[in-house]
Amino acid sequence: MNDVVKEIVLLFDKESPQPIKSNIRISVENDYNEDNQYKFMVGLDGVWTTLLDFGSENNCVWTPKENGKYLVMVQIKHKDSKKPFDEILKQDFIVGTVEEKLIKAVYIDKSQYSIGEKVDIEVETTKLPSMFRYWVDGRDGWQLIKDYSSENKIKYTCNEDGKHQLLIECKVPYSKNNFDDFRTIDFEVKKMDKLGIIDYKCLTNDLLTGEDLVFEVETDADDERTVLFKFIKIDSDGRSTCIQDFSSRKMVSFIEGKPGKYKLLCMAKDMYSDHQYDDRAIIVYEVIPYYPVKITNFTTDVCSPQAAESKINIKTIAEGGRNLLYKYRIDGPYAEDSGYLRDNTFLWNPKQAGDYKVTVFVKDESFDGRYEADASFDFMIQEKPKRTVNITNIALDKDDNYIINQPVNIMAEAEGSNDIRYSFIIYKNEKETERVRYSTTNWVNFTPETPGQYSLEIRVKDKYSDKDFDAHSYVYFDVKEYMPGKIEHILLPSKEHFLVGDTIDLECITLNSKETLIKYVTKVDEMVVEETDFIEDKKFSLRPKRSGKYKIEMYVKNIKCKNEFDTKKEIRIVISEAQKITGTKITCDNTRPRIDEEVNFTVSNDGGKDVCYEFYIMHNGNWSLVQNYSRKNYYTFRPFDLGDFRLLVLAKSYYKRCSYEDYDEFKFEVTDTNY
Incomplete structure (x- = not known):
């Protein structure tokens, strides 16, 4: 038995070309499957004629009645197959006189493509002028790409994977034939690589109402692939809101007005994908109205004990909340209750000597309860002496922007004695790190070496005082590795109306400009139309091409910033087509x-x-x-x-x-x- 597998072929009993009305027998050879069924068809100028429908006969006789270049096709169907057909045989056959080929050559840039790529075809002919018509075969059969024109070049976008043929039909002008010559080109479109989301994160550290929430998604797609992203927000009641429809912008920002738990669904798809999405991911986050209220320091400007009718300044340092309220209650021989105030200091003038308990209650003005944080301390009031030592002034050479390795000079002034001593204590995260003992020097240089929360306690006392201090006060420093990028002012042209085509120049005034980078994002009616990288240029020009509500978002960061950005500002401009005539x-x-x-x-x-x-x-x-x-x-x-x-x-x-x-x-x- 011969084990060699022979290829199934299509044979004709007469060679091409043949005159019209010739009897031509078409047969299928080397098919040893007796259960196969065969369908014989011929095509001319895109019109197909069935010679013999599906049956067991593997041959038929064809008598052409028109001249032309035919495509003879046989479809083979296996027994019990549910497909329209399982195999197909094709071969050209010319009927009539064979003329000189009109198409000299067809050039294609390559034979394999990816979904979304463009196929470049160029046709060279032996006669000028010539006209060209282009077809492509796909899942739905032959489809017309472009009807007859003088264009001998065409770009076709691949949107179906698999093996394809591109048919070029050509004829000279005024020819009565559907075509004078044709050529087919084979090419293959590779399947699209599966797209996957590999990272989905929130870039905002603190999720607060009324503040920008920034989310970013990453995929495993390479840089040459265009990926679109859609973001949908879902609240705790299941209501969904589209934050961004499909766009190439992978970072989205928005402001949440109500606290609660939310989900942000991201759907990613290749631009040329025919699916609703290729991958999706969801992130769960919770938005709070403000930071939890916390009292970090509650003290007085003088130490206990003090004399009656002394002016004692009680000060509260608290963090969290949006608009904090403070209530001071003093329990003792002469009780007082301030009620809730916006001021974090309270001037207490004790009338009687005795033991007192001083308490502060702190809450945000939106909080319905009694308080969110409290603190207290005991204080003794003695009979009124002649004089007491008090700190009258604290001066710093800078009020903010404390940076590591940059010194800060602090100077204190006190009264109440002819011989006052000063001491300075440095704390980091509420732990003492350095102390300057009592001396007559009333100033100190503080140089932080690492970032963090620092406080400086200033103590004063009379030289002969037996107490740790007669009066003290605190200064607080938020020390950073670098000065965060921040826009102080945005300069815009002094115009009331802006029109399409106007050049709108804006300039950002920043501190520490040489180390500040800005990214400009231009939106029209909430749609991103332009986005720059982080650049040094503090000037930005906008030339609107259409009317609408423009928003320019400016993301600012220091060159040393490790996060996405330090701060953000935005301006809104309404662009009109033209002023009314x-x-x-x-x-x-x-x-x-x-x-x-x-x-x-x-x-x-x-x-x-x-x-x-x-x-x-x-x-x-x-x-x-x-x-x-x-x-x-x-x-x-x-x-x-x-x-x-x-x-x-x-x-x-x-x-x-x-x-x-x-x-x-x-x-x-x-x-x-x-x-």
Whole structure:
């Protein structure tokens, strides 16, 4: 038995070409499966004719009645197969006289493509001029790409994977044939690699209502692949809101107005994918109205004990909340209750000596309960002495922007004694790190070496005092590795209205400009139209191409910033197509023309952009359109009859979708005399 597998072939009993009305037997050879069924068809100029429908016969006789280049096709179907057919055989056959080939060559840039790539085809012919028609086969059969034209080059976008053929039909002008020559090109479209989301994270450290929430997603796609992202927010009640429809922007930001738990669904898809999405991921997050209220320090400017009727300044340092309220309660021989105040300090003037308990209650103004945090300390009041030592002033050479390795000079002033001593204690995260013992020096230089939360306690006392201190006070420092990028001011042109085509220059005024980078994101009606990288340029020019509500977001960061950005600012600008047209006026160089005497009308007005004009003339009660809308602001008229005439001009901006914005009329009389 011969084990060699022979290829199934399509055979003809006569060689191509053959004259019309020839009997040509078509047969399938080397098919040893007796259960197969065969369907014989021929195609000419895109029209298919069935010679023999599915049956067990593996041959048939074909008698062509027209000249042309035929495509003979046999479909083979296996027994019990549910497919339309399982195998297919094709072969060209020419009927009639064989003429010189019209297509000399067909050039294709490559044989394998990816979904979304463009196939470049160029056809070279032996005759000029020539006309070309292009077809491509796919899952739904042959589809016309472009009908006959003189274009010998075409770009076709691949949107189906698999093996394909591209058919080029060619003919000379005025040819009565559907085509004079044709050529097929084989190419293959590779399946799209599976797209996957590999990282989905929130870039905002603190999720607060009223603040920007920034999320970013990453995929395993390479840089040459265009991926679209859609973000949908789902609240705790299951209501969904589309934050961003499919866009190439992988970072999304928005502001949440209500606290609660949310989900943010991200759907990612390749731009050329025919699926609703290729992968999706969801992130769960919770938005709180403000940071939890916490009291970090509660103290007085003097130490216990103090004399009656001394002015004792009670100070609370708290964090969290949005708008904090403070209530001070003093329990003892002479009780006091301040009620809730916005001030974090309270001046206590004790009237009687005794033991007191001082308590502060802190809460955000939106909180419905009694308080969110409290603290207290005991304080003793003695009978009034003659004088006490107090700190009267603390001066710093800078108020903010504390950076590591940059010194800060602090100087204290006190009164109440002729011989006052000063001591300074440095704390980091509430732990003592350095102490300057008591001396007559009332200043100190503080140079932080690492970032963090620092506080400096200033203590003063009389030289002969037995207490740790007679008075003290705290200064707080938030020390950073670098000065965060921040925009202080945004300078814009001093105009009330901006129009399409205007150049709008804005300039960002920043501190530490040489180390500050800015990324500009331009949105029109909440759609991103332009996005820069982080750049050093503090000037940005916008030339709007259409009207709408523009928003320019500026993400600012220091060059040492390890996060996405330090701060963000935005401005909103409304761009109009043009100012409304007003003051339209017609002027004339001859108000009493005679018959067949030329008269010129000129139109002037204010406002508008690329203004167009349309002219009508009335005579004998009939209006006639004499010049359609155009940029010509003038009209020349040569009267043909005597009598009264009226000229009407309509004016509008080129971009306006309306009949007109303004108009003017001009009356004149045509006479047979100049007087």
